Amino acid sequence: MKKKMSTREGKLRRPETASRKLRPASFSKFAEELAEMGRSFYSRGWVLGTSGNFSAVVSRDPLRLAITSTGLDKGNLAPGHFIEMDADSKIIRGKGRPSAEALLHLAIVRGREAAAVLHTHSVWSTVLPVLTHPKAESLWKGTRC
Numbered sequence: 001m002k003k004k005m006s007t008r009e010g011k012l013r014r015p016e017t018a019s020r021k022l023r024p025a026s027f028s029k030f031a032e033e034l035a036e037m038g039r040s041f042y043s044r045g046w047v048l049g050t051s052g053n054f055s056a057v058v059s060r061d062p063l064r065l066a067i068t069s070t071g072l073d074k075g076n077l078a079p080g081h082f083i084e085m086d087a088d089s090k091i092i093r094g095k096g097r098p099s100a101e102a103l104l105h106l107a108i109v110r111g112r113e114a115a116a117v118l119h120t121h122s123v124w125s126t127v128l129p130v131l132t133h134p135k136a137e138s139l140w141k142g143t144r145c
C-alpha cells in the first residue's frame, strides 16, 4: 500500500520512506538506465534527433548529476554519452559538454527535490501549450503577440 503524500509548510513533499530508501548512487548505473530510457523515448517520438536531455541525481551533497552530453541523437544513446557534472555545471567525469539546459536541470533538482529530470521535445507537448496560449492565433501566424 502506498503512503499518502504529506505537506510541510504548504509544500508538497514526497513520502518520508521514499527519500530514505534512495539506493546508493552509481554514476554508471544511472547512465545505463538513462540511456535505455532515452532510446525508449526516442522510439515513442518524445525526443527527435538531438532534442531533449535527461539527468539523474547521483548525489545530493555534494550535488552531482549524470546528464546527457549535448548534441547527441537520442535514438543511439549509450551510457558513454553521459557526463557527471557538479552544482556549477562543471564536468567531473566523462567526455562532451552539458547542454545550455543543464542549468534548468540543476534548478529543478534543487527547487523541486527531483531525483531525475526527463526533458522531452515531443510534438504534442509543444503544440498543446501553443494552442492554449491566449494569443494562439498570433503565434500560429508568426506575428508578434
Ligand SMILES: [Zn+2]
Binding pocket: 052, 101, 119, 120, 121
Ligand atoms: Zn529543450
